Amino acid sequence: MWADVLLLVLSLPVVLACGYLLLLTLLSADMEAPARVPPRLKFDIIVPAHNEEAGIARTVANLSALDYPAALRRILVVADNCSDATAERAREAGATVLVRVDTEKRGKGFALAHAFEHSLRDGFADAVVVVDADTVVSPHLLHSFGLRLEAGAHAIQAHYGVLNPEASWRTRLMAIALALFHKVRSLGRERLGVSCGLRGNGMCFSHRVIGEVPHDAFSIVEDLEYGIRLGRAGHRVHYAWEAEVLGEMVSSEKAARSQRRRWEGGRWAMTKQFGVPLLGEALDKRDDVLLDLAMDLLVPPLTYVVLGAVAVAVAGGALSAWQGHVALTAWAAAFCVASLALYVLRGWWVSGMGARGLLDLMRAPFYVVWKVWLMVAGPRDKKGEWVRTTREARKP
Numbered sequence: 001m002w003a004d005v006l007l008l009v010l011s012l013p014v015v016l017a018c019g020y021l022l023l024l025t026l027l028s029a030d031m032e033a034p035a036r037v038p039p040r041l042k043f044d045i046i047v048p049a050h051n052e053e054a055g056i057a058r059t060v061a062n063l064s065a066l067d068y069p070a071a072l073r074r075i076l077v078v079a080d081n082c083s084d085a086t087a088e089r090a091r092e093a094g095a096t097v098l099v100r101v102d103t104e105k106r107g108k109g110f111a112l113a114h115a116f117e118h119s120l121r122d123g124f125a126d127a128v129v130v131v132d133a134d135t136v137v138s139p140h141l142l143h144s145f146g147l148r149l150e151a152g153a154h155a156i157q158a159h160y161g162v163l164n165p166e167a168s169w170r171t172r173l174m175a176i177a178l179a180l181f182h183k184v185r186s187l188g189r190e191r192l193g194v195s196c197g198l199r200g201n202g203m204c205f206s207h208r209v210i211g212e213v214p215h216d217a218f219s220i221v222e223d224l225e226y227g228i229r230l231g232r233a234g235h236r237v238h239y240a241w242e243a244e245v246l247g248e249m250v251s252s253e254k255a256a257r258s259q260r261r262r263w264e265g266g267r268w269a270m271t272k273q274f275g276v277p278l279l280g281e282a283l284d285k286r287d288d289v290l291l292d293l294a295m296d297l298l299v300p301p302l303t304y305v306v307l308g309a310v311a312v313a314v315a316g317g318a319l320s321a322w323q324g325h326v327a328l329t330a331w332a333a334a335f336c337v338a339s340l341a342l343y344v345l346r347g348w349w350v351s352g353m354g355a356r357g358l359l360d361l362m363r364a365p366f367y368v369v370w371k372v373w374l375m376v377a378g379p380r381d382k383k384g385e386w387v388r389t390t391r392e393a394r395k396p
Contacts, residue, residue, distance in 0.1 A: 003319060004319060004323070004327045004328050004329055005328070007312075007315050007316070007319060007327070007328075007329040008328050008329050008332060011308075011312040011315070011316075011329055011332050011333075011336075013308070014305065014308035014309055014311075014312050014332075014336055015312075015332050015335065015336060017298075017299045017300070017305050017308070018305065018309065018335065018336040018339040018340060019335075019339065020295055020299055021185075021299070021305070021339060021340065021343045022339035022342065022343065023188065024184060024185045024187075024188030024189065024343075025184060025188065025339075025342050025343045025346050026188075027187065027188035027191040027192065028183070028184045028185075028187040028188045028191075028346060028350075029187070030187075031187065031190070031191075031241060033144075033241075033242035034144075034147050034148075034242075035147075036140075036143050036147060037143075037146065037147045037150055039068055039069055039072055039142070039143065039146060040072075040146070040150070041072065041126040041127060041146050041149055041150070042072045042073065042124060042125045042126050042127075043068075043072065043073045043074070043125055043126070043127055043128070043129050043142055043145070043146075043204075044073075044074050044076050044115075044119040044122075044124065044125040044127075044128045044129070045063050045073060045074065045075045045076065045128075045129045045131060045142075046076050046078065046112065046115040046116075046119070046128055046129065046130050046131070047059060047060070047063070047075065047076070047077045047078065047090075047095070047130075047131050047132070047133055048078045048080060048108050048111040048112055048115070048130070048132070048133070049077055049078060049079055049080065049082070049086050049090070049111075049133040050079075050080050050081060050082060050086075050108075050111075050133075051082050051083060051084045051086060052082075052084075052086050052133040052134070053082075053084040053085040053086045053088075053089045055133065055134055056077065056086055056089050056090045056093070056133055057089050057090070057092065057093040058136075059131070059132075059133055059134070059135055059136075060075055060077065060090055060093035060094055060095045061093055061094075062135075062136050062137060063075050063131065063137065064093070064094055065139065066137070066139055066140075066141060066142055067139040067140050067142075067143065068141075068142040068143060068146075072142075073142060074096060074124060074125070075094065075095040075096065076095065076096050076097075076098055076115055076118070076119070077090035077095040077096070077097050077098070077133075078098045078100055078111040078112075078114060078115045079097055079098070079099045079100065080100045080106070080107075080108075080110070080111040080114075081100065081101055081102065081103070081106055082099075087099050098114065098115060098118060100114050105218075107218060107222075108200075108222055109215070109217050109218035109219065109222035109225075110218055112130065112215050112222070113214070113215045113216065113218075115128070116128060116205075116210045116214075116215050119207070119210075120207060120210065120211060125207065126149070126206065126207055127145065127149055127204055127205060127206045127207060128204070128205050128207070128210065129141070129142070129145060129202075129203070129204045130200075130201065130202070130203040130204075130205075131201065131202065131245060132200070132201040132245075132247055134163075134247055134248040135163070135201055135202075135245050135246060135247045135248075136163055136245075136246050137158075137202070137243075137244065137245045137246070138158070138242075138243045138244045138245075140242075140243060141158060141202070141240075141243045141244075141245070144156075144158065144240040144242055144243035145158075145204040145240060145243070148238050148240060149204070149206055153206075153238040154205065154206040154208060154209035154235050155195075155198070155203075155204070155205050155206075155209055155227075155230050155235050155236070155237045155238065156203070156204040156205075156237065156238045156239075156240050157186070157196055157197065157198055157199055157202060157203055157204075157237050157238070157239055157240065158202035158203075158204075158240045158243040158244060158245050159182055159183055159186070159202070159239075159240070159241055159242075159243065159244045159245070160178060160182050160199040160200075160201050160202050160244075160245050160246075160247065161175065161178055161179070161182070161183075161244055161245070161246050161247075162174055162175040162178060162246060162247065162249050163246035163247055163248045163249070164248050164249060165249075165351075165353065167249070169360045169363060170249075170250075171249045171250075172353050172356065172357050172360045173357075173360055173361070173363065173364070173367060174249045175249075175351045175352075175353055175357070176344075176347050176348050176351045176353055176357055176360075176361070177302075177347070178351075179347045179348070179350045179351035180302065180343065180344065180346075180347030181302075182199055183241065183347075183350050184343065184346050184347050184350060185197075185296075186239045186241065187239065187241060189239070189292060189296075190238065190239040190241070192288070192292065193236075193288070194236060194288050194289050194291075194292035194293075195227060195230070195231050195235075195236035195237040195289050195292060195293060196236075196237050196238065196239035197224070197227050197237055197293075197296060198223040198224065198226060198227040198230075198237055199223060200221075200222070200223035201245050201247055202243070202244075202245030203223065204240075209230065209235055212233065213226075213229055213230055213233045213235070216229075217229065219266055219269065219270070220262050220263075220265065220266030220269075221263065221266035221267055221269075221270055224266070224267065224270050225270060227293070228270070228274055228278065228293055228297075231289050231290055231293045232281070232290065234289075236289045264301060267297075267301070270297060271297045271298065271300075274294075274297060275294060275297040275298045276294075276298075278290055278293055278294040278297065279291070279294035279295075279298065281294075282294050302340075302343075302344075303367075303368045303372065305340065306340060306368060307368065307372075308336075309333065309336040309337055309340055312329060312332060312333040312336055313330075313333035313334075313336070313337060315329055315333075316329035316330030316331075316332065316333040317330060317333075344361070348361065
């Protein structure tokens with residue numbers, strides 16, 4: 001019996017992680033889109049760009065066609081440390097261009113801080129919106145942000161999905177992964193009234209909040225870092241589930257390797273720095289937003305939760321065979337496996353990938369091995385700097 005209790009205690013982190021994901025899955029039912037309000041607020045749409053001459057005109061054209069009065073919006077492209085014609089192409093497409101050159105302070109975080117400061121000084125807008133340079137957005141994006149700002153929100157995140165899911169099995173799996181992390185979890189967190197988190201693309205901030213909480217976030221995962229700073233300042237990120245920003249994802253293994261190293265390496269760094277302290281702060285203040293932000297950090301990427309559940313299942317099965325009856329650890333393993341199955345199936349469903357996506361999920365074990373190998377190999381990019389991922393659909 002002591003062995004069962006010990007194993008059960010050791011499996012608690014995995015059980016808690018699976019329980020958190022199950023809770024968000026059960027709360028992720030579709031929600032009705034809020035009714036529109038007459039447009040009144042002004043927006044600066046900020047596009048941070050580094051050597052994006054091949055695609056920046058498409059992004060500016062898409063943003064210029066938004067269903068929102070032209071007099072109430074501007075497009076500001078930050079040509080950050082570019083060595084190509086990004087600034088010229090953006091200007092030709094109709095954007096206002098902020099050229100930034102700083103060989104020491106390089107990266108998206110610095111580009112955003114520069115643009116936010118410009119927007120605050122200029123005084124045209126009531127809020128800023130961040131859209132990546134390889135993105136297509138929903139026509140009603142600004143309406144969705146505007147109605148939430150009018151209702152009192154100061155930080156908002158649109159749904160961030162995949163623009164090119166049919167490019168390969170890898171992009172289809174990415175569509176399912178983003179549906180899990182960006183939609184299932186965000187819908188659940190929105191229903192709980194906590195912060196849905198920032199995703200780096202499709203973010204909106206009121207001028208008031210960026211004045212109160214300056215964007216001093218310069219890591220590889222500057223969105224995650226800034227979301228934590230907002231939570232500590234008492235602001236939750238609201239989720240605009242009916243609006244989409246669709247970004248181009250890579251389909252080759254080489255490009256995906258670099259991208260995944262940056263994302264997960266940066267997230268692990270934030271977890272080590274903020275995870276446990278944020279949990280302690282949340283419990284001390286009895287703050288639901290901080291508690292959820294801590295849980296979001298402490299629950300590792302799905303790959304590692306799955307590996308943990310497999311380890312619990314193997315241990316529970318071996319102990320049950322040794323004891324001659326079903327061990328408590330085996331019941332814990334069954335809970336974990338069922339929770340993860342529901343979570344993944346819900347993500348597949350909301351991703352819209354259909355039968356082909358379900359077949360692609362059979363590649364998931366190989367994907368898990370690949371991701372573990374990447375983490376063992378470690379990140380190779382400098383902290384926070386621009387590392388431009390090859391745009392496979394339209395190479396410069």
